[in-house]
Amino acid sequence: MRVTQGCFSFLPDLTDDQIAAQVQYCLDKGFAVNIEFTDDPHPRNTYWDMWGLPMFDLRDAAGIMKELADCRRVYGDRYIRISGFDSSHGWESVRISFIVNRPREEPGFRLDRQESVGRNIRYATHSYAAARPEGERYADQ
Amino acid sequence: MNMQQSITVRGKDRYKSGVMEYKRMGYWEPNYEPKDTDVIALFRVTPQDGVDPTEACAAVAGESSTATWTVVWTDRLTAAEKYRAKCYRVDPVPNSPGSYFAYIAYDLDLFEPGSIANLTASIIGNVFGFKPLKALRLEDMRLPVAYVKTFQGPATGIVVERERLDKFGRPLLGATVKPKLGLSGRNYGRVVYEALKGGLDFTKDDENINSQPFMHWRERFLYCMEAVNRAQAATGEIKGTYLNVTAGTMEDMYERAEFANEIGSNIIMIDLVIGYTAIQSMAKWARKHNMILHLHRAGHSTYTRQRSHGVSFRVIAKWMRLAGVDHIHAGTVVGKLEGDPKTTRGFYDICREDFNPLQLEHGVFFDQNWASLNKLMPVASGGIHAGQMHQLLDHLGEDVVLQFGGGTIGHPKGIQAGATANRVALEAMILARNEGRDYVHEGPEILAKAAQTCTPLREALDVWKDVTFNYESTDAPDFVPTPSMAV
Numbered sequence: 001m002r003v004t005q006g007c008f009s010f011l012p013d014l015t016d017d018q019i020a021a022q023v024q025y026c027l028d029k030g031f032a033v034n035i036e037f038t039d040d041p042h043p044r045n046t047y048w049d050m051w052g053l054p055m056f057d058l059r060d061a062a063g064i065m066k067e068l069a070d071c072r073r074v075y076g077d078r079y080i081r082i083s084g085f086d087s088s089h090g091w092e093s094v095r096i097s098f099i100v101n102r103p104r105e106e107p108g109f110r111l112d113r114q115e116s117v118g119r120n121i122r123y124a125t126h127s128y129a130a131a132r133p134e135g136e137r138y139a140d141q
Numbered sequence: 142m143n144m145q146q147s148i149t150v151r152g153k154d155r156y157k158s159g160v161m162e163y164k165r166m167g168y169w170e171p172n173y174e175p176k177d178t179d180v181i182a183l184f185r186v187t188p189q190d191g192v193d194p195t196e197a198c199a200a201v202a203g204e205s206s207t208a209t210w211t212v213v214w215t216d217r218l219t220a221a222e223k224y225r226a227k228c229y230r231v232d233p234v235p236n237s238p239g240s241y242f243a244y245i246a247y248d249l250d251l252f253e254p255g256s257i258a259n260l261t262a263s264i265i266g267n268v269f270g271f272k273p274l275k276a277l278r279l280e281d282m283r284l285p286v287a288y289v290k291t292f293q294g295p296a297t298g299i300v301v302e303r304e305r306l307d308k309f310g311r312p313l314l315g316a317t318v319k320p321k322l323g324l325s326g327r328n329y330g331r332v333v334y335e336a337l338k339g340g341l342d343f344t345k346d347d348e349n350i351n352s353q354p355f356m357h358w359r360e361r362f363l364y365c366m367e368a369v370n371r372a373q374a375a376t377g378e379i380k381g382t383y384l385n386v387t388a389g390t391m392e393d394m395y396e397r398a399e400f401a402n403e404i405g406s407n408i409i410m411i412d413l414v415i416g417y418t419a420i421q422s423m424a425k426w427a428r429k430h431n432m433i434l435h436l437h438r439a440g441h442s443t444y445t446r447q448r449s450h451g452v453s454f455r456v457i458a459k460w461m462r463l464a465g466v467d468h469i470h471a472g473t474v475v476g477k478l479e480g481d482p483k484t485t486r487g488f489y490d491i492c493r494e495d496f497n498p499l500q501l502e503h504g505v506f507f508d509q510n511w512a513s514l515n516k517l518m519p520v521a522s523g524g525i526h527a528g529q530m531h532q533l534l535d536h537l538g539e540d541v542v543l544q545f546g547g548g549t550i551g552h553p554k555g556i557q558a559g560a561t562a563n564r565v566a567l568e569a570m571i572l573a574r575n576e577g578r579d580y581v582h583e584g585p586e587i588l589a590k591a592a593q594t595c596t597p598l599r600e601a602l603d604v605w606k607d608v609t610f611n612y613e614s615t616d617a618p619d620f621v622p623t624p625s626m627a628v
Binding site for chain 1: 303304307309310340363366367371373374379403404405495516561564568572575577591594595
């Protein structure tokens with residue numbers, strides 16, 4: 001399966017040039033660019049690990065692409081996303097977020113159902129990757 | 142500055158029994174300067190033939206505040222001058238002989254805090270049936286910060302909605318389940334599942350899907366949640382479906398909303414026809430239960446569409462932002478429903494900005510400060526398709542839900558393919574826009590390129606390539622770039 005979180009998951013994986021253009025867009029808008037990675041892409045897993053702090057003061061796309069390359073060298077077998085953070089009043093949140101790296105195999109999710117009274121069902125989304133301990137989830141790749 | 146003098150009768154003579162012209166009773170005060178705390182309404186007044194325009198406008202001020210048809214001595218038991226609404230400016234409507242824009246200021250004490258019902262009972266109450274007028278339209282309102290702050294505002298707001306959904310940087314995508322009526326719960330859930338799995342963020346009940354013989358509401362809710370959860374697991378993305386809780390009584394609506402909450406829905410919907418108080422109640426409920434609240438503006442065209450009479454949708458949008466819904470249908474420009482581009486832009490700004498500057502070409506007559514009230518997500522729905530993506534993004538921007546009902550479900554290869562076509566078209570357009578391309582002009586080219594690696598998009602573009610709805614708008618703003626002289 002293909003996890004379709006983020007802004008561009010329905011397009012073919014972005015090339016580095018395409019990623020750099022999106023990073024430049026963030027910088028032009030005054031967003032702080034952030035690189036995050038995870039080995040559990042559960043849809044409710046909000047807090048991916050940060051590759052350092054959001055780059056509030058780095059205003060150069062090439063510098064951010066270098067950070068991304070470093071992150072890939074260490075966590076190239078995991079999901080990595082880039083986000084642009086807008087600190088202006090009234091927003092103060094993420095403005096754009098897109099996946100820039102994926103594990104070769106994406107095992108996806110199992111849906112567990114617990115039948116309850118009145119035909120109600122309690123649903124739980126279970127990340128197959130999370131069956132293994134953190135850090136060992138895509139070890140075969 | 143207005144050169145005209147007040148002709149208000151003062152002192153003892155003002156309260157002599159009998160009938161007196163409204164403009165002499167204190168409802169026409171051309172030198173009045175509205176206070177920061179006043180509510181201001183702009184009406185389009187069309188007096189009956191032979192009625193003096195100033196008197197007609199003063200009558201609107203009077204009949205929407207303290208006046209009755211004759212002088213009453215009991216006014217003297219009150220601070221009557223404060224409570225009288227004051228028409229302070231009358232302009233002829235450009236290119237529309239016989240109609241006048243009347244600016245009327247209302248003291249804040251005339252209104253109960255936090256009640257749209259109370260505000261509207263005055264402003265659009267009896268006065269709309271007043272015989273000396275041929276027609277009357279409420280065009281715009283300036284809501285003072287002191288009044289705005291008495292309302293909850295959108296239960297969730299655009300920013301928190303995006304955070305909860307984990308979706309940033311692009312319009313959200315939705316579809317209304319079709320056919321509107323007749324599907325069983327089981328079949329209905331099928332449409333929801335296919336559309337969400339194919340790439341949409343939301344599906345939506347239609348406004349008249351409540352609890353009918355072919356599908357009772359619990360049946361729909363349960364199958365819809367199966368579909369939502371299945372699609373979420375299949376894509377790793379948060380999905381939602383607007384469960385319409387509109388019903389005959391508040392008790393029934395609360396019951397349906399509670400059930401939607403219990404089974405894990407992140408969004409419910411209501412129709413405008415339930416009424417302002419019911420909407421405010423549901424907004425309170427939604428805030429309390431972390432629920433996004435979608436509003437379908439069913440019924441609005443009965444009073445928003447004609448330029449001469451009724452209430453402009455920009456006013457409804459303002460009231461709904463105060464009332465506290467999170468989504469509101471606000472026009473598509475290019476789709477099948479009414480929508481002049483500039484007027485629609487005005488509606489969208491009212492929903493999404495913290496400050497709206499006066500902008501007559503957009504139909505916005507006043508500066509409006511929203512004082513950090515949550516932002517309201519506009520929804521574009523009705524006769525739109527993937528081939529228009531560049532125009533939609535240009536007209537409507539990024540913070541909007543684009544709803545392709547027919548444009549998803551009518552795809553020749555099925556619902557999933559339709560959803561995928563829309564999502565790919567959208568992502569390709571956002572990518573191009575962010576790269577700095579002239580996406581409005583290169584739109585068809587960008588879509589064609591994206592279709593090279595996406596068969597569903599190619600098929601969608603082929604099927605709907607020539608579909609447009611180019612009709613003249615009935616609700617365009619009347620303005621001249623420089624303000625005209627007062628009469």
